Amino acid sequence: MSSKETARPPGLRPGGRAGEEAGATAEPGARPEALAGGPGPRPSAGAGRSRAAGSGGAAAPRRAGRLDRQTAAAWVLILPFVLLFLAFTAGPVLGSLGMSFTDIRQRDLRTPFSVNGVGFGNYVKAFQDETFRKAAFNTAYFVVIGVPLTLVVALAAAVLLDRGVKRFQALFKVGYYLPVVTSIVAIAVIWRFVLAPDSGLLNTVLGWVGIDGPNWLASKTWAMPSLIAMAVWRNFGSAMIIFLAGLQGIPQSVEEAGQIDGASSWQRFRYLIMPLLRPTILFTSVTTGIGYLQFFEEPFVMTQGGPLDSTISVSMYTYNQFGFGNYGLATAMAYILFVVIAVITFIQFRLLREK
Template sequence: MTRQERAAWGFVGPVLLITSLVFVLPVLLAMALAVTDYSIYAMAASDNVRFVGAANFTELLRTPLFWRALGNTFLFACLGVPMAIGASLFAALLLNDATVRWKPFWRVALFAPYVTSVVATAIVWRFVLNTRFGLLNYALSWVGVGPVDWLGDPRASIPAILLFVTWKIFGYNMIVFTAALSAVPVELMEAARLDGASRWERFRHVTLPAIGPTLLLAAVMSVAGFLQLFSEPYVMTMGGPAQSTVTVLYFMFDEGFKWWNLGQASAVALILFVLILALTTIQTRIGRRYEWL
């Protein structure tokens, strides 16, 4: 090894070691637990652990609540990802406008929810969405809309959580999009303007291709985030009403730490890992097709 290679390994080695300890090792242990019946009894005596093969996975396929959680999770992802990315990109385009004043203030204000505690902000939003004295219902009453049971009606609980999650996370993508928009060559925009391109045409044919890799990154991160949704429904609705906000991660938490069925919980974690990996691969291939990578 050359001196430069040894120096490179000196910098990369500790990071790889830490990554192995906090990511690779837990993943391997979860894979091992997924094929056992590891439970609270196994914690007392390892002799109680039995190898069950694929029994945990077949049991999940026969569990209606697992399929309900999987459907809810995909519904959150299908609705939430376009909302979060659309709101982020719209805010970034507004802040990229030269006529907007106090840009640093707006960037900090819109980014602040992302770095605040999920539990604390979820509790605040429970008061905002309260049926009797919530600010949202109070605002709706001014336009003649009656009170809505946002967290107690299965038809309103998912939109309420989506509204909260979009408000909570869109600031991160907004900052990323703002940086990407600032890197779009000014010459291209000027050339398109001189050629008579409208604002929409400049956005469609100049801005979007230029920020394509950033858009792909935001999509991958957002999909993975929504598939791992847990804290928001746990704090706001406890999976209700009528299990309408139970997600895969919520179901895994109940199996592992409510019923102490850690083998089956590990199987759920493994399934979720495979789903996220598959969707990330699909998104990456789409990005390569459109030359975003």
């Protein structure tokens, strides 16, 4: 279980966390051999050793001996990770799958092997549960609106910093990134006061321009958009940094070529810059999407899922089922979320991969 907050999401959470494409975007300047997965054997080192041994003919077994030593050292170095990984990640992932097919409840905690298998019963129960379907809808709402909005704001901020703001660029960059490193719980507590109906900051500012703001978090219509706005506010800095790195990797000559051809600045951005940013957009949409699909703290602190379940998320409902002691049902719901995350990540890769 890795922390979502680093990731998002996390808080990135968190968390954004997705690995596959990272190798490609990570180190544009990396040596080809490094990307290919590591060093080949170096003949020079073997030669040095065999001279010390005084026998040129023994070079081959000696190199094998060196490899054995490497293997032994590698085992020592990976052992702590492997043990912790098996116990606290791989084991629970499989355990969760197993539990999702059983009727395990809180009272079975001390005797996890005395429970009965129920096949796909928990999955059926989850899909038949109206609140779960509501939670799935809310999560989709949050992701479908929230991810594009976050990326658009992040890209706009990145372009603003890359093209317009030359002086104090670092100050702006750090400023926009600040909310990303702060606790979602604390942010959610603060935003509850920002969004308060009468004494809140937002409605006061809206009042200056003659708008009578609603009671945001108590409204079935406005609660979810409020959570989305807060998520965009908190997370856009993370994608912005990645976009900024992507933009700075595009050579000036690309824009100059467009200028010579008489393209307007919007055309240059749309037809020259955007296609070159495709891998970056893919990466940020995957990480942001994974984080948003798991949103949990926001409704937990700000609305407790209300009003009338209008902001309850799959993660939060899963947590509630855990709280009720329905461990089998909770793990089934978590696995449904897991499968959805995997499928959506896969689709994003297919959609945004080079045409």
